[in-house]
Amino acid sequence: MASQCTVFNPALIVVDLQEDFCPPNGALAVAGGREIAPIINSLLTLPFTTRIATKDYHPRAHISFASNHPPPDNKPFESIITIANPYNPSETQTSRLWPDHCVQGTPGAELIQELDAKNIQHVVEKGKDERVEMYSAFTDPFENPSVSTSELAKILREAQTTHVFVTGLATDYCVKHTAIDAAKEGFKTYVVKDAVRGVDPSPEGCGAAEKDMEAAGIVMVRLDGEELGM
Ligand code: VGL
Numbered sequence: 723m724a725s726q727c728t729v730f731n732p733a734l735i736v737v738d739l740q741e742d743f744c745p746p747n748g749a750l751a752v753a754g755g756r757e758i759a760p761i762i763n764s765l766l767t768l769p770f771t772t773r774i775a776t777k778d779y780h781p782r783a784h785i786s787f788a789s790n791h792p793p794p795d796n797k798p799f800e801s802i803i804t805i806a807n808p809y810n811p812s813e814t815q816t817s818r819l820w821p822d823h824c825v826q827g828t829p830g831a832e833l834i835q836e837l838d839a840k841n842i843q844h845v846v847e848k849g850k851d852e853r854v855e856m857y858s859a860f861t862d863p864f865e866n867p868s869v870s871t872s873e874l875a876k877i878l879r880e881a882q883t884t885h886v887f888v889t890g891l892a893t894d895y896c897v898k899h900t901a902i903d904a905a906k907e908g909f910k911t912y913v914v915k916d917a918v919r920g921v922d923p924s925p926e927g928c929g930a931a932e933k934d935m936e937a938a939g940i941v942m943v944r945l946d947g948e949e950l951g952m
């Protein structure tokens with residue numbers, strides 16, 4: 723008789739829950755960023771097969787820092803620059819400039835102390851190649867392994883991950899791109915709505931990001947029961 727065997731290896735990813743993304747002092751503080759720590763801590767006590775934190779971890783010369791560009795197109799949060807694939811300069815992407823943030827070795831790059839780091843098994847650093855932006859914790863926008871790829875996909879595959887649950891910061895940037903790449907990697911992917919916060923909470927920011935994620939097959943879930951009518 724054929725045996726039936728359902729594999730369920732869920733992974734929890736906590737994206738960029740770092741000092742520089744949190745009020746009151748973060749260089750690129752996301753409103754309410756620190757508030758999601760308790761709900762993430764409660765998720766970290768659940769029997770996920772794998773629990774991973776990512777860290778935005780930039781060199782000082784990183785291309786996304788407004789301070790590394792000449793005026794007038796160097797306004798943090800506003801200016802959009804064109805970034806070329808270092809290995810194929812005709813391939814380009816437009817990208818937003820930011821205040822200096824999550825510089826390697828600085829306090830702003832630390833995971834916030836409210837996060838129960840003892841329950842995290844892997845910390846994956848990203849954005850370490852100064853030549854490219856890297857919102858996704860899997861790869862940079864050029865998806866060229868020789869440019870910038872993290873070990874995240876390998877960790878998930880070695881754990882035989884089937885489902886990925888994404889939390890953290892910021893909904894409209896690193897959460898969105900990490901979740902979309904998780905879905906592209908073939909994992910059934912969820913974003914926990916009450917465990918994320920965005921840079922731009924408006925319909926054009928987080929609203930559009932949610933639509934992009936849903937279009938990629940990602941399911942938005944929440945723990946507080948609001949949408950379950952509880
Ligand atoms: C992020 C902007 C710049 C993020 C990282 O973690 O969402 N946003 N770098």
Ligand code: ZN
Pocket residue numbers: 778780786823824849
């Ligand atoms: Zn960054």
